[in-house]
Amino acid sequence: MQLHEIRSxxxxxxxxxxxxxxxVKNSNDWENPTLDKYLEAMQGWIQDMDxxxxxxxxxxxxxxxxxxxxxxxxxxIYE
Numbered sequence: 001m002q003l004h005e006i007r008s009x010x011x012x013x014x015x016x017x018x019x020x021x022x023x024v025k026n027s028n029d030w031e032n033p034t035l036d037k038y039l040e041a042m043q044g045w046i047q048d049m050d051x052x053x054x055x056x057x058x059x060x061x062x063x064x065x066x067x068x069x070x071x072x073x074x075x076x077i078y079e
Contacts, residue, residue, distance in 0.1 A: 001018050005011060027033040032041040045052075053060045 001011070001015050003015075006015055023030060023033065032038040050060060052058075
């Protein structure tokens with residue numbers, strides 16, 4: 001699944017399935033295979049993301065920070 005194909009909740013769920021499967025199968029190919037490193041890299045990328053979109057001539061997507069924060073926090077305690 002390509003990132004530009006994600007347009008809905010179901011697309012995002014499929015993307016997460018593919019991403020998680022890739023981690024399990026190819027963790028040696030991941031720069032940040034641990035949760036600690038992954039979250040640190042996520043934080044860094046978010047700080048720099050406007051530059052990425054600008055440098056690649058893409059419009060900065062509308063951001064739903066509250067929803068994303070809810071998802072990350074809920075995954076900490078969700079069974």
